[in-house]
């Protein structure tokens with residue numbers, strides 16, 4: 122049973138915890154919360170109603186304790202800066218676990234511990250973990266409340282910082298309890314910073330417990346237990362833990378998809394609207410693409426989601442419909458500027474929570490890439506150290522490379538009118554991509570669905586600061602950008618993707634699959650493609666391909682797929698940036714380099730053993746043959 126660990130603990134407890142007022146008649150939920158109370162031993166229990174008053178009260182309390190620093194109320198109204206413990210700044214992949222009954226079901230890409238053993242360990246860590254603190258109970262909905270594609274979770278946490286972030290990133294509170302009724306299912310999520318307070322202890326500004334940190338998922342019982350970290354990806358359990366790791370398992374069982382994808386709406390000058398989903402690894406451009414201000418005249422991009430998509434077929438029209446299960450953006454700060462992402466800059470003008478960015482002497486925030494020059498005057502860096510121009514590069518970067526903003530989608534000037542449509546939007550194209558300095562062209566299109574699945578499975582990217590580790594910049598395979606997020610055996614996941622055409626009446630309605638690379642570099646190490654708003658030119662080419670599949674002037678058929686003919690990309694206005702053979706280079710397919718990619722992929726896929734689909738082996742063989750014969 123999903124609650125077995127907690128049930129055992131409750132029996133072990135000799136005294137019943139005091140009765141509490143509960144805002145719900147959901148007996149299983151109340152029992153579960155009581156069991157957590159018995160295990161975690163908080164001083165108080167607070168059921169979150171999700172109101173503005175509740176949010177304001179929690180913020181005021183954290184401001185008083187110095188956990189949240191209010192920014193200048195004219196420059197950034199309703200906004201705050203928080204500095205984390207310097208050891209708690211990114212997702213911790215080495216302490217993330219998928220505890221399926223059988224190890225093979227977690228697969229070779231996930232850390233696995235026997236669930237019985239893990240439960241014993243969890244009880245040790247979590248017993249009494251909330252002493253001296255309040256346990257907040259957060260009912261939350263991933264997806265618009267009441268949407269047929271939405272799912273509900275309940276998170277208990279001892280971090281008020283997590284509560285205020287969850288209120289921006291998800292829909293929380295009484296309305297969710299109402300939707301849950303008396304007996305609907307919810308995903309139970311337990312989170313503690315792992316630092317109980319004994320009487321007289323002074324609390325740390327950022328309590329955490331790095332040595333015992335663990336983010337644990339039980340896919341069969343659909344439970345999440347996270348201990349010792351307050352960093353977003355480890356502690357806002359609706360996001361990566363639920364909406365990707367647990368939801369990917371639910372999606373496998375239901376025949377749907379839960380993906381690490383942005384969703385955007387693209388309007389052509391004709392007024393025709395298309396919806397596109399794109400999967401790139403963390404810190405590889407999802408938020409920027411989703412919020413892009415198109416430089417191509419007459420084209421408009423609007424955002425539905427910037428990180429996660431839940432997709433389901435509609436049997437009526439055979440089309441794949443997507444919702445964004447989130448309600449906020451948890452965006453990478455560095456590199457965000459009025460030039461690169463004006464819509465993000467506008468979104469974060471107010472009511473935004475910043476973590477690990479720099480603080481200027483005007484009471485505003487700053488990060489590398491926001492402006493060319495560093496700010497005047499004294500600046501406090503993300504570690505709390507004071508910096509000024511006389512210090513040069515000392516104490517830099519001023520903002521942590523994985524510093525983030527938490528901000529409501531509703532505030533984004535580029536939000537799509539359908540961003541919270543409970544039925545989702547029909548997806549016409551799916552894009553995969555990664556950071557690749559060499560080899561991989563700006564854009565190419567898969568020959569068909571199975572070839573597209575091979576392209577997704579072969580995504581590789583240079584490692585970014587979004588996850589811990591000292592292997593920054595090193596190339597790693599990250600299939601479907603889901604390496605850290607798939608909740609089951611990745612080989613089975615590939616099979617699930619291959620099964621999609623069998624799930625619809627009319628497979629010709631499936632989205633078309635593309636691959637992009639904004640990050641190709643020249644010999645001097647500079648990006649060759651201008652990127653950002655100019656990526657609209659690549660989106661336009663995709664729409665042209667969808668609208669005119671027979672038009673041979675648009676593409677060259679190469680061994681790796683369909684690549685734009687030079688001249689089929691609309692480069693008006695940026696001709697100067699890409700002259701001198703740059704476009705030729707960006708669209709080149711080098712058979713030798715690609716053969717070495719094939720070899721690396723073949724080697725990588727070996728780890729999936731007999732769970733690796735024969736259909737993908739055939740796709741890889743075909744690709745190799747096409748390259749050898751080219």
Ligand code: GDP
Pocket residue numbers: 401402403404405406407408409410427452453455456457461639640648651652653656
């Ligand atoms: P996400 O984590 O996938 O959402 O990625 P972001 O959109 O937050 O981008 C991560 C980093 O990549 C930021 O520093 C961006 O400025 C940078 N970036 C995003 N898109 C582009 C692009 O088209 N070209 C280049 N050169 N950098 C980009």
Ligand code: PGA
Pocket residue numbers: 212354402403404405407408427428451452453587588
């Ligand atoms: P990102 O989201 O994809 O926007 O970086 C956070 C993460 O994946 O850790």
Ligand code: MN
Pocket residue numbers: 381402403428
């Ligand atoms: Mn992400």
Ligand code: MN
Pocket residue numbers: 404407408409427428451452453
């Ligand atoms: Mn992002």
